[in-house]
Amino acid sequence: MGAARDLLLAVDGGGSSTELLLADAEGAELARFQVGSTSFKSVGPDAARAEIGEGVRRLRRELDEQGAALADVRGVWGLSGCDSAADAAAYRSALTACGLDLERHHVCNDALLALRTVADGAGVVVVAGTGSVALCVDAGGAVARRIGGWGYQVSDLGSGCWAGAALLREALLHEDSCREDDPAFALVREALAPEGASCLGEAAARLTRADELAALARIALECAASPACEDIRRQAARYLAGYAASLVRALSERGDAEAVVALAGGLFRNERFRNLVVDEILARTSLPARSIRHVSTSPAEGGIRMARAWARDGRLPLGKPSIIMPRHERTSA
Secondary structure (H helix, E strand, O other), X not given: OOOOOOEEEEEEEOOXXXXXXXXXXXXXXXXXXXXXXXXXXXXXXXXXXXXXXXXXXXXXXXXXXXXXXXHHEXXXXXXXXXXXXXXXXXXXXXXXXXXXXXXXXXXXXXXXXXXXXXXXXXXXXXXXXXXXXXXXXXXXXXXXXXXXXXXXXXXXXXXXXXXXXXXXXXXXXXXXXXXXXXXXXXXXXXHHOOOOOOOHHHHHHOOOOHHHHHOOHHHHHHOXXXXXXXXXHHHHHHHHHHHHHHXXXXXXXXXXXXXXXXXXXXXXXXXXXXXXXXXXXXXXXXXXXXXXXXXXXXXXXXXXXXXXXXXXXXXXXXXXOOOOOOHHXXXXX
């Protein structure tokens, strides 16, 4: 096969789906494809490992077509829910089981990939998809602080799962004659209990995965005539903007006053909701509007930038810790 090639891989693993992007040494796309969720916290370890395995199998097929092998690939795996050393170890174990060399494959939180699509230096990234998390990276590349992402039951505020659950709660209260009717409630019933099913509660009780609840977020974001959805949108925007403002202050205290704020994830594709969050951030900080940037391209693009810098410089373009650390555990850069 000849001399080893340095192909680049970026994996953007979310709570609902995962994108794999394969590129050449210059960053030019060779292949791009999707598999299901690789988030242990969204779909469970067994289902997530199965999707990681499927991703690697499809990667092997793409490499065969390129006349290359896994040994030619340097990869950055940005995975939702990779928030601690234990999380990272579990994901690394899954990669090893698929035959990947951990000397050439780095695991981190998917939020880092999103940030690197719009900023090379200091910055804040707020991700709102199935779950939500926010982190800040200082000028030296170190993850300085993280907010949220502690689990759907107690955290991930302002996320798709949170918004879907909030709307479903209101719809169930209406079913129990505790709320006035709202245009969104019929949409919830249609989504969960079509064809005149008798009990919305029974349909709701069958939901066991975060991505199933997050699917209802589309109604919460798009139903303009619904007072309940308007309240949910505004509360979600307040949560996410509060994350951003807190991290902007944290970076300012470290001397990074001109940080970029990146907004990434499926919820921010809704322009009306994104504008709500931007307005809240501007009201809470002294940042100029130009510093708040929507990640409109795939975060995998940022992963390729990270992998390319790793191949070029022999080190990843981020400092330690590479796993997102909460405030009480973080170390100095």
